[in-house]
Amino acid sequence: MRRQFVNDPGDVVAEALEGFAAAWPGHVRLNADPAYVVRARPASGKVAVVSGGGSGHEPLHVGFVGTGMLDAAVPGAVFTSPTAVQIRAASRAVDTGRGVLHVVKNYTGDVLNFRIAGELLADEGVESGIVLVDDDLATDTDDGPGRRGTAAAVVVEKVCGAAAERGADLAELTALGRRVAAGSRTLSVALAAGAHPGQSRPSFELPGDEVEFGVGIHGERARQRRAFGPSREIVPQMVSPLAEALGLGRGSRVLAVVNGLGATSDLELYGVFREARRVLKDAGVDVVRSLVGTYVTSLDMAGCSLTLVRADDEVLELWDAPVATPALTW
Amino acid sequence: MAEQLDIADVERWVLAFADAVEEEAGYLTDLDRRSGDGDFGSNMAAALRRSREAVAAAGSTAAGDPFQVLGETFLGHSGGTSGPLFGMWFREFGKAGAGAEAFTLEMLAGATANGWATVARLGSARVGDRTMVDAIAPASEALAEAVEGGLSLSEGLRSAAEAARVGADGTSGLLGRRGRTSYVGEAALGSPDPGAVAVALFYGAAREVAGA
Incomplete structure (x- = not known):
């Protein structure tokens, strides 16, 4: 039996958005219907960077609205894409005449609704471009909709947000975002599934001696279960396939994100990062930047994801650029 | 029978x-339970309930306007996949009838052809993939033939409605390759695709209004 702080489950997203906007008045403004979040102080003369997706992954995406990152975020219902009308309204609201970059996690509904929004915007003379984030190595198969988008979205949004702030045009931003996405891979491991708002049972049950290996961020099962064990045994199983997929070797530089899936403590996440860094160091891979914390969640799932991103000087400089959002500030 | 569908006809x-x-x-929901996640019928009905009110409130001045309203309502109703595709489909009818007093058979044939292209492009769906395209394509071909053969509006719509119905029924024997139905494979065989059935209902309604 799982207990939650919920009124009517159908109101969870709207109520959370209202609370979020009230908690961050210096950073964001909420438009309630259609629902989207914009910066409190709109930017001018730059390409607008907009992202969105189903709710249940907080702080993604609304937590990344602010200077140096997103101009707007469009939240859908829990685990459901926002509508094309929502995306169009948010994009219109932040377009300064230089076009809108849509950062989209690769899920059928999100891709469809963002593509439709792009066509609706084109009819109104607003230019837009799409960067698809598809970093989940566990869904790297030849058929089907391709790799899912997960925590690399944070890196793509940060890097593109910084480049937009510096005046990059839409074509440059699209190319940059695609390059970062192409150089990103993620693997996620769950220790326990999350529960939908208002539901007392998690979306799947895991025996105490197993982990869900290669899990997604929508409460679905993974293709594999593996033995549970200490961090030093689980983390290398995540690092090695990622390093192989990205062709990392001696002298490679990466940005590493260790992300909590909703119910895993920072204490554990920093321990995971320590293990990941050690394994990478043994392989001669240099972790030049890192982000450790809870950024892309699957409701209250216990577990973590590890994202590695190939880092070059341009990506690092943009990563280091100032950012001021509710969930990420430096 | 009338050779055109004016604003009042389109609203009907x-x-x-x-x-x-x-x-x-x-x-429809039962069909969707066999091939998808079981919310198609209730989602469509909810979007159409909203559309009824929106169309009534809109005060249409052109034959395409009710479809424009229908399209916007569907595109703003839910962030799934079939709803938005229906939204873009209705939008093509809205575009075809923009600024026009009435739809001719030729305009309906054009809207159907464009709607087919739009849904196929956005949904990456081809004929035989067990989707709404399997009802749209035969309706489109029937309408093109009706225009070619100089058929009346009511004859053309009757032919389109019959073709869409046959196309929708035929999805019973198809394996899904797009959308959620692609996840369940053979389990959906024997029942038609709910999206294709809805398209057949759309042309069935047109036929009814045209008195065919």
Whole structure:
């Protein structure tokens, strides 16, 4: 039996958005219907960077609205894409005449609704471009909709947000975002599934001696279960396939994100990062930047994801650029 | 019978379509349970309920306007996949009838062809993939033939409605390759695709309004 702080489950997203906007008045403004979040102080003369997706992954995406990152975020219902009308309204609201970059996690509904929004915007003379984030190595198969988008979205949004702030045009931003996405891979491991708002049972049950290996961020099962064990045994199983997929070797530089899936403590996440860094160091891979914390969640799932991103000087400089959002500030 | 569908006819068409979907909502949801996630009928019915009010409130001044309203309502209703595709489909009818007093058979044939292209492009769906395209494509071909052969509006719509129905029924024997139905494979065989059935209901409603 799982207990939650919920009124009517159908109101969870709207109520959370209202609370979020009230908690961050210096950073964001909420438009309630259609629902989207914009910066409190709109930017001018730059390409607008907009992202969105189903709710249940907080702080993604609304937590990344602010200077140096997103101009707007469009939240859908829990685990459901926002509508094309929502995306169009948010994009219109932040377009300064230089076009809108849509950062989209690769899920059928999100891709469809963002593509439709792009066509609706084109009819109104607003230019837009799409960067698809598809970093989940566990869904790297030849058929089907391709790799899912997960925590690399944070890196793509940060890097593109910084480049937009510096005046990059839409074509440059699209190319940059695609390059970062192409150089990103993620693997996620769950220790326990999350529960939908208002539901007392998690979306799947895991025996105490197993982990869900290669899990997604929508409460679905993974293709594999593996033995549970200490961090030093689980983390290398995540690092090695990622390093192989990205062709990392001696002298490679990466940005590493260790992300909590909703119910895993920072204490554990920093321990995971320590293990990941050690394994990478043994392989001669240099972790030049890192982000450790809870950024892309699957409701209250216990577990973590590890994202590695190939880092070059341009990506690092943009990563280091100032950012001021509710969930990420430096 | 009239050779054109004016604004009032189009509004009747939209309402007749909404009635038909509401009547069949349980059946559509049941079909979706076999091939998808079981919310198609209730989602369609909910979007159409909203559309009824929106169309009534809109005060249409052109034959395409009710479809424009229908399209916007569907595109703003839910962030799934079939709803938005229907939204873009209705939008093509809105575009075809923008600024026009009435739809001719030729305009309906053009809107159907463009709607087919739009849905196929956005949904990456081809004929035989067990989707709404399997009802749209035969309707489009029937309408093109009707225009070519100089058929009346009512004859053309009758032919399109019959072709869409046959196309929708035929999805019973198809394996899904797009959308959620692609995840369940053979389990969906024997029952038609709910999206294709809804398209058949759409042309059935047009036929009814045209008195064919």
